[in-house]
Amino acid sequence: MSEHTLVTIGVVGGTGKEGAGLAARWARSGYRVVLGSRxxxxxxxxxxxxxxxxxxxxxxxxxxxSAVQQADIVVISVPYEAHAATLTGLKEALQGKIVVDITVPLEPPNIRSVNLPAGLSACLEAQTILGADVRVVAAFQNVSYTHLQDSEHPVECDVLVCGDDATAKDEVIKLAEAAGMKGYDAGSLVNSIAVESLTPVIMYMNRKYKVKGVGIKVTGIEQAK
Ligand SMILES: NC(=O)c1ccc[n+]([C@@H]2O[C@H](COP(=O)([O-])OP(=O)(O)OC[C@H]3O[C@@H](n4cnc5c(N)ncnc54)[C@H](OP(=O)(O)O)[C@@H]3O)[C@@H](O)[C@H]2O)c1
Structure with missing residues (x-):
């Protein structure tokens, strides 16, 4: 039995491309997963x-x-335009939980240019909406769903994990590893401004170089060990 079997992950918007891709990988690695939908x-x-x-x-x-109710860790995987309303609707149910927010605040049609929302990042906005009893962690914004589909293979991308609670960040670093990636502690939740902003850069490069899966790799840490 895997050590993960006692942890249930709820994925709000889990019917979509990114949420379903992560869910399949977590399930394969031993987590219980509940997909959420409207x-x-x-x-x-x-x-x-x-x-x-x-x-x-x-x-x-x-x-x-119901997916939130059943979960120990909740992943928010909805388009940015639905982000605030979705969190507001789930606020009570999310109290006391770890919330992994993977939302990128894109502003169509300019999805290849950085868009800083009013609260500076989707994750900071989530923390403001949900309050201090919810541990919001930023992660997975820079991983294209195209990498997640073939769940038997590792993903050649690293995951930058930002948050204000060290224990919650450790749990999310474990989730990155369970999904076949390396997760790194990338600082406090305010750093999600930079991490979310990398995604439109990646989307620009996908188009420029006519590929689908540009990602990021951290150098200098593993080599130094
Ligand atoms: N796609 C990627 O490669 C990628 C990579 C990194 C991060 N992200 C981020 O991950 C999030 C999800 O991306 P995605 O590509 O999976 O999105 P998606 O497939 O377009 O949507 C995900 C799910 O969100 C729900 N949803 C859509 N509109 C909604 C609304 N108005 N209100 C409430 N729920 C709504 C839908 O579920 P139901 O209809 O079943 O409720 C949908 O299946 C986004 O914030 C995106 O920026 C995506």
Whole structure:
């Protein structure tokens, strides 16, 4: 039995590209995962699809509030335009939990240019909406969903993890590793401004170089060990 089996991850917006890709990887590595959706039936259908590919039934589907209720760690994976309203609606249910916010505050159609939202980053806005009893951690914004689909292979990208609670960051670094990546502590939640801002840079480079999976790799740490 994996050490992860006692931890349940809820993925709000888990029917989407990034959330479902991460969910499949976490399930493969032994976490229980509940996909959340505005429509419970859509989440259940996506869970069945992922379970069929995994050959086990560790992923379930529910409406977003039920997914949050069942989870120890909650991942927010919705488009930025739905971010504030989604968090506000789930605020009570999220109290006391670790919230991994992967949202990038893109402003269509200029998705290849940095957009600083009013609160400077989606993660800082999440912390303001949810209050001090929720430990918001920023991660995974720089990992394209295209890398996550082939869940049997590691991803050639690193994950910068920012947050104000060291224990919560450690849990999220474990999630990066469980999903086949290396996670690094990248400082306090205010650093999410820089991490979120890297994603439009990556999207620009994808188009410039006619590829889908530009990512980032940290150098200088592993080499020094
Ligand atoms: N795609 C990537 O490669 C990538 C990489 C890094 C970070 N991200 C970030 O991860 C988040 C999710 O990205 P994605 O590509 O997975 O997005 P997506 O597929 O477009 O949407 C994810 C899910 O969000 C829910 N949703 C959509 N509109 C909503 C609304 N108005 N209100 C509430 N829920 C809504 C939908 O679930 P239901 O309809 O089932 O409720 C949808 O399946 C985004 O913030 C994105 O910036 C994406």
């Amino acid at each position: 429509d419970a039936a859509r989440a259940q259908q996506k869970a069945e699809e992922l379970n069929a590919a995994l050959g086990s039934a560790v992923i379930s589907g529910a409406d977003n509030p």
